[in-house]
Amino acid sequence: MKAVIRIRFRGSNLLIEPNNDQAMEALPQAIKDFAWFNEEYGRYQCLPMFFPKIVKELSSCQANIQINWEINRDFKLEKTLDTQFTLRPYQQEALNSWLENNNRGVIVLPTGAGKTFVGLSALVKKNVRTLIVVPTINLLDQWRERLLEFLTLTPQKIGLFGGGKQELEDITITTYDSGYLYSHRFRDQFGLLICDEVHHLPTENYRKIAEQLIAPFRLGLTATLKRPDLKHREVEDELIGSIVFQMAPEEVQAMGYVADFDLEKIFVDLTPGEQEAYKKQWGIYSDYLRKTGITFSSGMDFQKKLIKRMGWDHRARKAVRAHHKARMIALTASEKINALDQLLEKHKDESVIIFSEFAEMVELVSRTFLIPAITHKTPNKQRKTILKRFETGTITKLVTGRVLDEGFDVKRPSVGIIASGSGVERQFIQRLGRILRPAKGKKAILYELIAKETLEVRSSKRRRPTTRKSK
Incomplete structure (x- = not known):
């Protein structure tokens, strides 16, 4: 035989x-x-x-x-694609680095530096059926628009999975949610996998998208791959490939491809009542750590060493609740409203976007200053209307939560204000990127409002360890 x-x-x-x-x-x-x-x-x-x-x-x-x-191995497109744009020098260098790494790996570029164009160029270079994975419906629509505008593609050749659509075509764009649910339909259909905002990939469910595809060519795009849980190492291992190219915002700015920018921290005091409440809650939390001997060396230690104890230790539950209350007091300090008032007056003639960690603060700022707000509860149609008016200048001020950290593209804002944020570096870089879209004569500035003598001071240091331009 x-x-x-x-x-x-x-x-x-x-x-x-x-x-x-x-x-x-x-x-x-x-x-x-x-x-x-x-x-x-x-x-x-x-x-x-x-x-x-x-x-x-x-x-x-x-x-x-x-x-x-007994599986499909032919991914070639029937028609050769072409681009209708020219890559910037650093974008070409990024693409070359990916090609030289056996068509696998992650490219790290700041928001506004044109990661999408590198992805489009990789698609054209390989000329194979391609699956593009994005975190939001908004990004799904943006990628479709870019494909039609900058590549020689017809609408019939672009399929969408997400938002109620299930269209499998030569170039298919899916959300991470739909990609996970329908990974069995994609497994031998595509030769190239492009994961936008690839830091989302290494979760228990989303990683199955990469695991279930036989695609030999893999490209990850992100402003920062690093995750507090260190799962970005899984992306660099088998899921996508190692980082093949990266640039910091300052490097791209020095070349003139994003707006010049400054960073400024503004410290505010807690009111006597807030200070008393903060010390009480922080005391409960720190006392528990001291008595149990728990120490943290990274952000994930809070999850590993403390959250897990809540299932069997009522004191741990009390400590976690106290930590949350203390954090809430710091991040929503009332003096931040006064600081916002001064900044909005200072930049009254400019386009300003305000970020907050909590929806309660978003709603408070919106009510206080009569500013349109976008949260996770905002209907998609209303969100698009607000963003369009913000981009055209019909409205010049906008407040939002985490929902706009990624997945929207506006060039107008030159002022960003972080009223509150996490200690995650990726979130800081994404929020900085919202104000870096280049425009003639544009000078951007990102403010951080920080409550003095609270955990927020440490969070601010953690979220921008490599940033050089600050006051």
Whole structure:
């Protein structure tokens, strides 16, 4: 009997099935190292994302063994695509770095530096069926608009998964939510996987998008890959590939491709009542840490060492509640309203966007200053209307929460105010990016409002450890 190795899907795995001892003996050791052996059926199996490795390893034994491929391996587009734009020098360098890294890896560029154009160029360069994954419906629409505007594509060749649509085409754009739900429909349909805002990928569910695709070419785009839980390492490992190119906002600004900018911290006092309440809650929290000997070396330690104890230790539950209350007091300090009043007066003739960590603060600022607000509760149609008016200058002030940290594109704002924020570096870089879109004569400034002698002081330091331009 002729030795045959059969490659096919079964469930969520790829099966590697030698038909006899000769075929089993010929199977390269490298495949046995990353696949696992099913004793019951006498075959190896692995996640579909290892498909490129299987192809590479089996190519060395095809002379003696027949390989039966029972999955699609032809991803070429029928028509060669072309671009209708020219990459900036650093964008071209980023693309070249990705190509030289075997068409795999992550490109880190600040918001406003044109990550999307690098993605479009990668698509054209490989000219294969492509799956583009984005975190929001708004970004899904933006990518579709860019594809139609800057590539030689017709609307019929672009499919959408998300917002109630399920269209599988040569170029398909999906949200992370839909990508996870329908990953079984994508697995051997695409040669290139582009993950925008790729820092979303390494979660328990979303990672299945990358795991279930056999796509040999993989590109991740983000303003900052680093995650507090360190799961960005999984992106750099097998899911997408290592960081192949990165630039900081200051570097892109020095080239003149984003607006010049300054960073300024403004410290405010707690009122006597707020100070008393803060000290009480912080005392409960810190007392518990002292008595239990718990120490934190990273942001994730709070989750690992404290949150998990809540299931069996009522004192831990009390400490976590106290921490939340103390944080709420600091981030919504009433003196921040006075500071906002002064800043809005100072920049009354400019376009200003205000960010807050809590919806309560967003609503308070909106009511106090009669400023339009966008939160996670804002209907999509209303959100688009507000953003359009903000971009055209019909309205010049906007307050929002985390919902606009990513996934919207406006060039007008030159002033950003972080009324409250987390200690996550990625959030800071994204919010800075909202005011960096270039315009003639534009000088941007990002303010941080920080409550003195509170945990917010440490959070501010953590979220911008590499930033050089500050006051």
